[in-house]
Amino acid sequence: MLQHLKLPSQLDGNVWRYANPAGANRLHRHAELELNVVTQGKGTYLLGGRRYEIRRGDLLWLFPAQEHVLVEQTSKFEMWIAVFRRRAIRRQATDAGAKALLQPSFSGEVCRRLSHQDLDRFEAFFEDLSSSQGEYGLMNAGLGYIxxxxxxxxxxxxxxxxxxxxxxxxxxxxxxxxxxxxxxxAELAHRAGLSTSRLSRLFKQQTGLTLVDFRNRKRIERFQQIYDLNRNRTLLDAALEAGFGSYPQFHRVCRQILGCSPAEYARRTLP
Structure with missing residues (x-):
């Protein structure tokens, strides 16, 4: 799914701190190049047919053509996220070695582990830059340096x-x-090219989630997207369109994944 980031037109990108939210993450990509620097906890990314188990100190590049999803994260998982518009990359990446940042995807490994010293420097710089929201010149200069x-x-x-x-x-x-x-x-396994038992076993081994758990997370993501865009719809209507078969099923999965009932979710996320 192509995600459109709401970036101020004056900015070359943005930075923010990500902490484990009360919600499910979507498989997505966007036009901007993304940088993640993990500062706390552990998580699991699915990206380009690979599984990355990330922890404090890991630096991860997410290129515009690469769909990705954070499928697992510990309760205290945190990271800094920076995104960069293509216009900024063209202006900044003038050295031959940095031209790879202009590519829509990257053929090599996109995740590496920083030294403790480099991580400390990144944390301090992200903190300073995030406090400069509204100062467009300073933000753009900082984004170029990062x-x-x-x-x-x-x-x-x-x-x-x-x-x-x-x-x-x-x-x-x-x-x-x-x-x-x-x-x-069974139909899903047939379309994927394996038996149901083989696919179920491999899926759990390689993603850390069962097929049912993963499907339910995708349904919750879809529900959030539908309901948050149109609050005039009932919770049941949004849940059924998201793929749930009944309200009791939706209620149970909502509690499992979001940690609250559908009604509580609606109250917490009021505009």
């Missing part, structure tokens, strides 16, 4: 272990992400 300094550090950082996803698991992830109404695991 872009180039992060790429320089990335070149010398240690590799992070990565696991290739089985092609059938990757196909199942994409099918479930785009068709949350799919109920039949």
């Amino acid at each position: 872009l180039l300094h992060a790429w320089k550090c990335f070149q010398h950082a240690a590799d992070v272990p990565v696991r290739e996803l089985h092609p059938a698991v990757e196909r199942a992830v994409r099918m479930l992400a785009h068709d949350v109404s799919e109920d039949g695991l």
Whole structure:
């Protein structure tokens, strides 16, 4: 899913702190280049047919053509996120070694582990820059520095272990992400090219989630998208369109994933 980031027109990008939210993350991509620097906890990214298990100190690049989703995170997971418009990258990435930042995707590994010293510097700089919201000149200068300094550090950082996803698991992830109404695991396995038992076992091993859990997370994401865009709809209407078969099923899954009832979610997220 192509996600449109709401960036002020005067800015070359933006930075913000991400903490484990009360919600589910979507499989998505966007036109901007994204940088993640993990500062606390652990998480699991699915990205380009690979699984990255990330922790404090990991630096991760997410290129515009690469769909990605953070499928697991510990309760105290936190990271800094920076995004960069293409116009800013063209202006800043003038050295031959930085031209790779202009690519829509990256063929090598996109995650590496920073030294403690580099991580401390990034944390301090992100803190300073995030307090400069509204000062467009300062923000843009800071974003340019982060872009180039992060790429320089990335070149010398240690590799992070990565696991290739089985092609059938990757196909199942994409099918479930785009068709949350799919109920039949046998049909899903057939379309993915494996038996139901084989796909179920591989999916759990490689993503950390069961097929049912992953599908339910995608349905919750879809519900949030539908309901948050149109608060005139009832919770039941939004849940049914998101792929849930009944309100009791939706209520149970909502509590499991969001930690609250649908009515509580509606109250918490009032505009």
